[in-house]
Amino acid sequence: MEVKSNSCIDMSGGEEDDQMNMIMIDDIRRGPWTVEEDFALINYIAHHGEGRWNSLARCAGLKRTGKSCRLRWLNYLRPDVRRGNITLEEQLLILELHSRWGNRWSKIAQHLPGRTDNEIKNYWRTRVQKHAKQLKCDVNSKQFKDTMRYLWMPRLVERIQAASTNTGDSSSLTTSTTTTTNHDDVDMDNSGTRKLVMPKTFSGTYGNTQINPPDTTEENSRTTAVSPVSGLTDCYYPMNQTQNQDSFQNINKIGDGFDGSLTSPSGYFNQTMDFEAIVEQNNQCSGVIDFSDNLWNVDDFLFFQQHFDRM
DNA sequence: AATCGCTCCAACCGCCACCCA
């Protein structure tokens, strides 16, 4: 339905609105959104729905492009946007889906309820690519992809399983930097970054790992970190309950290969691990892994250490 | 206290596909 300019609802009040519409023509606002702008956008969409973003921007009295309004709504103001830390399940899902689809952020986001493509893209760039950089690998290199497949993803599965078994509480699965005591094989670089020096050889198996879906109650799923601006939506809209569908349940909906037991289509979790090959690959990279966030932490090191000891 | 460097993420940009007159 075309929204004609003369059918605009006056959101800001008479003459002021006319003035604003005139200014808008050649005075497009950019940069961070104000609370007032957020409120105007939310209010307008609440009454008229979304779509036709250019005319929506005009009619809502916003000095923004339609694109900007659309982005602000979809990535931030939408009531079912789920903010806060990326959970372990979500990390696993992102790694898995990215291995299948590459940088298809929007497609990946469809399988993470409440998460936006922008958020996933940012996660990938800030966390995953950081690790590739630390390994001195190209993020698209076989070495790095195999490291993800054979080390990170199985480890994530383990941690999900452990947390689920121990507590049955998915809130324990949200990202956090594990800090424990130092270890002989954990180096600190000049900047104090905790690092794992990869062993010379390593072999072991990673069998069929069964995962129990964690508790999906809203209390456990909401991981806080709502910005002051987006908090506006909380008081304006009731929170959408569907935002708390668990990512795990979605794994089963993705299609070919997912059978509900978290056996990935690419078979990551069923393969016998050729860790020697991995180590070789890591040697081709730097052989040093950063512990500074939750893809690698001291728990991971201890996990690998257990396997080393068995050799 | 000031400065610097780094991380993270909200927002922008450019391109492309689709729709419709």
Next chain:
DNA sequence: ATGGGTGGCGGTTGGAGCGAT
């Protein structure tokens, strides 16, 4: 067939926040 408008997507950037020096 075509050209303008629009929406969607992926890549990139600017700046706030924060810790280190």
